[in-house]
Amino acid sequence: MSAVRAPFGRRAARVTAREIHGAYVVIRCRDTAGPRPLAGQFYMLQSAERWGGGEGERPFLPRAFSVLCAHASELHFLIEDVGPGTKRLCELQAGDELLLVGPLGNGFAPPRENREPLLVGGGVGIAPLAIWQDELGGRARALLGFRDGAHAAGAALLSGVVVATDDGSVGHHGLVTELLEEELDDRGDHVEVYACGPPAMLEAIRLMCAERELPAQLALESGMACGFGACFGCVVPTVDGYIRLCLDGPVLDASVLRTAAVAGAGH
C-alpha cells in the first residue's frame, strides 16, 4: 500500500464551504501547500480558533479524519458531532481557519487481478470509500449501513449504493453485513472488499472474508494523538505484534489483523 508524503508541520487551510448531509457535516477547505492525497489517507485536524473550552474543557489534541474528496487543491472531510472535537469542527464556517497535518498514513491498493472492488461502509466510515469509488472511476458498488434515516443521507456522497439502516427507515432493515453476506453468497467469488466503519462491523467483515478466503482492505480507526508515529497511542494487534495505525495503516490488509475490533476507537 502506497503513501504520499505530507509537508513537515502544521499548516493553515481556509474553510471554503460547510454542507449539511442529514446527521453529517462536510467541511471543505483550500489546501494549496499540500500534495493531492491518496484515497484512504488521513489528516489531523483542529480549528485555529477555540480548539479547547468545549465539554470537559476539551478538545486538546487534533482529530484524525480520512479525506472524503480531493479536487484541485480543495479537501473535503465528513464529520459527525459525537464529542467536543467533532462538535467544534462541525461549527466551522466558510472563511474560518483549519489547522491540518497531512496527508498521513497509507491509501487503498488497487484490487488484485481480475477482482471486482466491493465497498462496504458504516456511518461516518463511508468517507474514504467515497474518494476511493471516485478514483476507481465510479464503477465500484457500495453497501452502506447507517443508524437511521438522518444518517442515511450520507449515502448521497457515493453512487450505486445499497443502504441498510438499523431502524429500517431507509433500505434494508438490519445490518450492512447482512447485505454483504447476501452479496457474497450470490456472486462473491471474484470480489475484493474495501471496508471502513465501526469496529464491530469491520470485525464481522474480517471474519466473513477470512472464512471465504476473500481479500479485504480495512480502513481502521484508533485513538490517535499525533498521526505521525510519535505518541505510540494508536496501536492495533496484528500477527506480527502491535503496529502503529498512523504509520502502517489506516488501511490494513485484513489478513494481518488479529482483530479489527480495536479497543478505544471512537473516543
Add this chain to the structure above:
Amino acid sequence: MTTEFCGLELEHPIINGSGTFDAIAARRAFGDELLERFPFAAFVSKTVTLEPRQGNPPPRLWELAGGLINSIGLPNKGLAGYLEHDLPRLAELPAPLIVNVMGFSRDEVAQLVDAFAERDQVSALELNVSCPNVETGLMMGADPGEVARLLERVRPLTAKPLIVKLTPNATDVPAVARAAEAAGADAVSLINTLRGMALDPRTGQPWLGGGTGGVSGPAVRAIALAQVHAVAQAVEIPIVGMGGVQRGTDALDLMHAGASVVAVGTESFRDPAAGRRVADELVSLLANSAV
C-alpha cells in the same frame, strides 16, 4: 544563539522530551523536509530497554482538559534491535543524539550504559529511573539512595554526559536530584509524566489498558515550573526543564526557574514542528530580555 549543555554546543535551547517524537517515523511521514527543518537542537530517543517490549495493550490514550494521559508501556526493539536498526538512522539527524535507557536492575542499566559508552554517534545518555528496581521493589527515581547506588554503578562505565530523568512521583524531588549530582550525574531532566487515571464512563473501570498512565501537556506546566525551581535551588549541575511547554514564553519561564535547556513534548503531537516554533519564539524573547 548557541547553548552550551554538558559540553555539547547546541544551536538553540530546545530539545525534545524522550518518547514524544520518533524521528525515524517522522521521516517516513514527512520525508527529508524533516531534516531540513529539524525542530530540536539535540534529539533524545525513546527509552531503550535490554529486551524488546511490545508495550501496553490499547487503549493507550485519554484526552484531558489541557493535556492527556498516556499508557504506552515503553515499546521498543530492545538494545540489539536499537543498535542494529535505529542507531544508524538516528545518527543521520542534524542534531546530537541523546539515548534514553531504562533497566529493571542496576545490572541492566549498567549493560545498557556500557553498550553506548564508546559509540561516537551518541553524545550523551539519559537514565530513565521511573521504574521499579526488581531487586529492591523501590522505584529507582523516587529514592535518593537508589539513585546514588545506580550512579555509583554506571558512572565509571562512560565518559559521556549522564543525565538523570527525574520522576515527579517522588516525595522529595530535590533530594533525589542532590543524590544524582553527588554520585556524578552531569545533568538532571524533569519532569517526567505524573501518574494519573481515567475511568471508562460506561463501565467505571480503568480506561487505559495499562490501568494508570502518565499525565502530560499544559495541565502539568505549573507543577513542572515548581519542581524545576526547587531542584535548581538544590543542585549546581544543568537542568533540562520540561512539562507543558507550548510557546516561547513557557520555555522562558522554565529558564527563569533554573533550566539551561528546555524540552518540548506533548505539543509536538499537536504540531510536529512545534519545537522549531518554540525555539524561534524563545530566541527572540531571549534577545529582548536580560537573561
